Amino acid sequence: xxxxxxxxxxxxxxxxxxxxxxxxxVMLLVGRDEDKLGDLRNDLLTRGAREVYSYSADLSVVxxxxxxxxxxxxxxxxxxAVLIAYGTLSDQELCEQDFSEAAKELNTNFISAASLVxxxxxxxxxxNDSAQCKIAVITSVAGDRGRKSNYIYGTAKGxxxxxxxxxxxxxxxxxxxxxxxxxxxxxxPMTADIEQGPLFASADxxxxxxHKAMESGKDVVYLPFxxxxxxxxxxxxxxxxxxxxSI
Amino acid sequence: xxxxxxxxxxxxPLATQQVRTPSWLKxxxxxxxxxxxxxxxxxRSYGDCCLNDGGTIIATSELDRLISFCPDTGxxxxxxxxxxxxxNHFSIPRGWFLPVTPGTQFVSIGGAIxxxxxxxxxxxxxxxxxxxxxxxxxxxxxxCMRCAPDENGEMYCATIAGLGLTGFIxxxxxxxxxxxxxxxxxxxxxxNSLDEFFEISADSAGKFxxxxxxxxxxxxxxxxxxxxxxxxxxxxxxxxxxxSGWKNLLTVPIDLPGFALNKLSVKAFNTLYYNKQxxxxxxxxxxxxxxxxxxDAVQDWNRIYGKRGFFQFQALIPTVKGxxxxxxxxxxxxxxxxxxxLVVFKEFGDIESPGMLSFPRPGVTLCFDFPNEGQKTFTLxxxxxxxxxxxxxxxxxxxxxxxxxxxxQQFYPNWVDFKEYIDPGxxxxxxxxxxxxxx
Numbered sequence: 001x002x003x004x005x006x007x008x009x010x011x012x013x014x015x016x017x018x019x020x021x022x023x024x025x026v027m028l029l030v031g032r033d034e035d036k037l038g039d040l041r042n043d044l045l046t047r048g049a050r051e052v053y054s055y056s057a058d059l060s061v062v063x064x065x066x067x068x069x070x071x072x073x074x075x076x077x078x079x080x081a082v083l084i085a086y087g088t089l090s091d092q093e094l095c096e097q098d099f100s101e102a103a104k105e106l107n108t109n110f111i112s113a114a115s116l117v118x119x120x121x122x123x124x125x126x127x128n129d130s131a132q133c134k135i136a137v138i139t140s141v142a143g144d145r146g147r148k149s150n151y152i153y154g155t156a157k158g159x160x161x162x163x164x165x166x167x168x169x170x171x172x173x174x175x176x177x178x179x180x181x182x183x184x185x186x187x188x189p190m191t192a193d194i195e196q197g198p199l200f201a202s203a204d205x206x207x208x209x210x211h212k213a214m215e216s217g218k219d220v221v222y223l224p225f226x227x228x229x230x231x232x233x234x235x236x237x238x239x240x241x242x243x244x245x246s247i
Numbered sequence: 248x249x250x251x252x253x254x255x256x257x258x259x260p261l262a263t264q265q266v267r268t269p270s271w272l273k274x275x276x277x278x279x280x281x282x283x284x285x286x287x288x289x290x291r292s293y294g295d296c297c298l299n300d301g302g303t304i305i306a307t308s309e310l311d312r313l314i315s316f317c318p319d320t321g322x323x324x325x326x327x328x329x330x331x332x333x334x335n336h337f338s339i340p341r342g343w344f345l346p347v348t349p350g351t352q353f354v355s356i357g358g359a360i361x362x363x364x365x366x367x368x369x370x371x372x373x374x375x376x377x378x379x380x381x382x383x384x385x386x387x388x389x390x391c392m393r394c395a396p397d398e399n400g401e402m403y404c405a406t407i408a409g410l411g412l413t414g415f416i417x418x419x420x421x422x423x424x425x426x427x428x429x430x431x432x433x434x435x436x437x438x439n440s441l442d443e444f445f446e447i448s449a450d451s452a453g454k455f456x457x458x459x460x461x462x463x464x465x466x467x468x469x470x471x472x473x474x475x476x477x478x479x480x481x482x483x484x485x486x487x488x489x490x491s492g493w494k495n496l497l498t499v500p501i502d503l504p505g506f507a508l509n510k511l512s513v514k515a516f517n518t519l520y521y522n523k524q525x526x527x528x529x530x531x532x533x534x535x536x537x538x539x540x541x542x543d544a545v546q547d548w549n550r551i552y553g554k555r556g557f558f559q560f561q562a563l564i565p566t567v568k569g570x571x572x573x574x575x576x577x578x579x580x581x582x583x584x585x586x587x588x589l590v591v592f593k594e595f596g597d598i599e600s601p602g603m604l605s606f607p608r609p610g611v612t613l614c615f616d617f618p619n620e621g622q623k624t625f626t627l628x629x630x631x632x633x634x635x636x637x638x639x640x641x642x643x644x645x646x647x648x649x650x651x652x653x654x655x656q657q658f659y660p661n662w663v664d665f666k667e668y669i670d671p672g673x674x675x676x677x678x679x680x681x682x683x684x685x686x
Contacts, residue, residue: 009307018283036272039326043312056656189270 001132002079004028004072006059006116007086009036011188012138014043015207016083021049028053028076030068030087059086060108062115069119080127081134082120083210084113087157089190095152102152109156113137114163121167124176131175136214137164138181141222144231147247168219180220181210184227253304256549257293258556259619259648261677262300270309272326274419277387279303284387286411289330292362293559294648295679296410305415307355313337314418321423322380327357327416331484332543339535340488342443343423343483346378353538357416361406362645363602365540367368367457367479370596374607376407377598378422382631384414387672391417396601408602410644412678414670429458430482431538435529441472441570441577448594448611451478457538460592464577464615471577474592479538489534555619560628561643563595565610572638573611576631580615583627590615603661603668606643614646623648644677655681 003020007015008029017027021044029044029052031037044052057068063180072079087109095102117135124133135156142150143157161180168178185200201224209223212223222228237245250266265282269275271558277284285299287306298304307328314324321343323334331345332352338344349364351398363376372378381395384406394403406413438444444460451458462474489497542548550556564572591614595607615631617624626650635642641658642650656662662682669678 009271033271033273036271039271039273039312039314042314046313046316190269 001081001134002028002076003027003077003083004079004082005031006082006084009033009040009083010087011203012186012206012210013083013085013125013181014040015203016085016210017044017049017207018047019207019211021045021047021052023136024050025050026051026076028055028072028079030055030057030072032056032058032246033169038161059116060104060112062107062112065112065115069116069123070206078134080124080129081138081214082116083214084116084135084137087113087138087190090150090152092150092152094174095247105152106156106159109153110159110163113160117163117167121171121176121178125171125174130171133175134177134179134214135164135167135171136177136210138183138210139164140194141182141184141227141231143182145234145242147245149247176229177214177217177219179213179218181213181223182227182231183223184230253287253290253306255293255295255297255621255648256291257558257646257648258549258554259558260290260295260298260300261299261556262295264299264301265303266306267303268306268309272310274327275305275310275385275415277305277385277415277672283672285673285675286327286357286361286415286480288328288358288361289353291354291358293646294644294677294679295487295677296362296644296647297358298676299674300676302477302674307357310417315682316341321425322420324420325356325424327360327382327419328355330355331359333536336488338423339426342425342427344426344535345370346422346424347375348539348542351543352536353543356419356421357411358363359456360407360416360419361409361411363600363605363607364645365595365607367459367593368475369457369598369607370449370452370458370594372424372597373596373598374408374600374602374605376601376605379407380420380422382406382416382420383418385417386414402668403600405603405665406607407516408600409665410677411666412669412673412675414673427480427483428485429488430484430486431479431533432482432534433531433533433538433581434478435531436476436478437474437527438476439473440629441574444472444474444476444592445570445594445611449475451476452594452596454478456480458593460594462577462590462613464580464590471574471581477538479533482532484532486534489536521638553618555621557619558617558624558628558648559614559646561606561607561612561614561632561646562631562640563608563612563643564635564638564640565608565611568638568640569611572634572640573613575611575634579630579634580627583623583630603665604644604659606641606645608641611639612643644681647677652681654682 005017007013008032027049029037030221032054041052041054052092090105120135124130126168139161140157142154146154164178164180169180183206186203188198188203202237206223213221253266254261285301285304287297287304290297309329310326312326313682316323331354335352347366349366359375363374365374384394385391392399436447438447457479460474460476594611595609597609600607632650632654638656
């Protein structure tokens with residue numbers, strides 16, 4: 001497997017990459033900060049990764065994506081797996097007051113991710129070994145239902161989930177795995193300002209879960225598993241009641 | 248984690264501090280307006296040497312990346328926030344083990360250096376600092392220096408056992424020891440007196456890499472000094488690491504009421520534990536976690552001591568004063584009625600410790616736990632401190648919450664030299680306490 005990780009310096013991506021390193025994987029790390037990519041590269045090589053490359057880019061710049069993918073292909077030819085693990089946690093209040101902020105969040109968390117998925121889907125579908133190819137994308141439980149506390153982020157992630165569902169349907173014939181990863185609360189720098197409760201999971205636990213789901217060909221996975229149950233209930237609440245709640 | 252959860256293991260004293268948790272060395276910021284800083288590893292120090300009440304602590308838990316490993320020499324380079332547990336999980340399957348390990352693996356490498364920790368193999372391997380080939384130290388003025396025995400040698404010696412006061416250790420290079428697998432061949436030997444303890448200790452030092460004794464300090468009169476000696480060597484037996492995820496289910500989720508640990512309950516435990524072993528010597532093979540880290544199996548075991556917290560009193564009595572002072576300590580504890588659950592005894596060897604403020608020196612070290620019962624406990628600790636002081640011994644800063652400045656300065660005469668290596672932007676509750684406000 002030749003795995004490209006977009007947003008490699010995020011906590012969850014690093015935890016997943018470490019699991020792959022233990023299996024002597026070949027990886028290409030994409031992120032903004034070269035120094036951090038370098039630190040991560042050393043960590044993964046030490047842990048057993050066979051080869052690790054890095055490439056720095058700002059993934060929110062969508063019109064650079066085609067050129068970037070060509071360059072990634074020249075660094076790691078015929079890469080056949082990707083994990084999209086970058087995102088920003090929107091400032092809900094700010095986004096409500098200033099739609100240009102909301103638009104920026106939607107661009108980073110949905111449009112740019114969808115752009116990568118779309119281009120990679122085309123590449124993977126056309127390959128002879130398409131059945132060995134994997135597209136794994138981190139969305140969120142926040143995308144399962146719109147809540148007043150977090151709906152800009154939720155919309156982006158929900159749209160991405162829907163997009164992936166369509167792509168999964170399209171690529172089913174070619175055998176490409178399209179995995180939607182829905183973490184709940186995870187203790188990472190993204191949630192540093194949120195009061196942590198008992199539902200918070202470690203990045204390590206989520207990383208393990210992603211690795212397992214990717215390797216076992218899953219379509220959708222809630223991490224940790226109990227979020228499936230929580231969201232089942234959340235999604236079942238009639239709108240008449242839900243619209244009055246403050247979750 | 249909320250700021251208030253960054254405390255010390257004994258949970259006395261409690262501190263109020265700002266917490267920063269950088270995820271990358273690049274993001275490390277040591278200058279905080281109107282505040283000193285102190286690195287905080289895993290918070291396994293008992294007293295206040297890992298606290299900076301009123302100031303800022305910089306948690307190192309995310310600075311845990313490995314940098315390189317040489318499978319031929321066993322030299323590992325990593326960021327200083329990596330824990331001994333992470334290193335064990337990485338190195339043991341590759342046939343390498345920590346050269347020195349304390350009684351818990353939930354300790355960061357930076358913390359192991361800052362306290363110059365010791366283990367059951369002190370008599371054969373010395374302290375942790377002896378196996379640190381080099382490290383990088385970042386100072387609050389932005390200077391980054393590489394420290395090794397032959398490069399910035401004095402800063403190297405000041406930082407080992409330097410309690411995090413000389414700067415922020417960023418990257419570390421250590422030499423591991425070669426092992427065949429994760430098992431230890433263990434001999435458990437019963438003994439009945441303090442004299443027997445010293446006999447077995449002397450006899451076993453050349454034959455066993457790891458030696459430590461547990462003593463029943465509530466047994467008085469005839470039974471004074473009865474206990475069990477644990478002697479170990481790395482086993483040639485090979486094996487896989489056990490996934491210990493399920494073990495952490497055994498946890499103490501709430502604070503037990505203070506009376507849960509009193510003299511009667513401790514006595515019952517002691518008697519059971521000692522009498523559980525029927526024959527004089529037993530030989531078993533143990534998985535390394537059971538031998539080295541029995542308490543780690545119970546997460547948050549410090550909560551057994553209740554909300555008031557507890558004290559650990561670890562003393563060193565120099566060889567020349569040996570048994571007399573040790574007997575005094577045990578007698579004083581027994582007479583006080585204050586229960587000590589875990590009493591560990593070990594003789595240190597004479598391998599010199601590299602740090603200016605290193606605790607281990609030739610002699611016998613004993614370690615008592617006391618629940619915090621207020622004034623009665625303080626009185627006892629002061630009495631014990633007096634005995635140690637008179638014997639020319641020392642107390643271990645990593646465990647200490649109440650030694651006086653006079654005692655500290657007597658135990659660590661190098662403190663005067665050490666002072667000039669302290670980073671002016673760094674401070675700790677411990678240092679302010681024992682240096683009488685000087686920085």
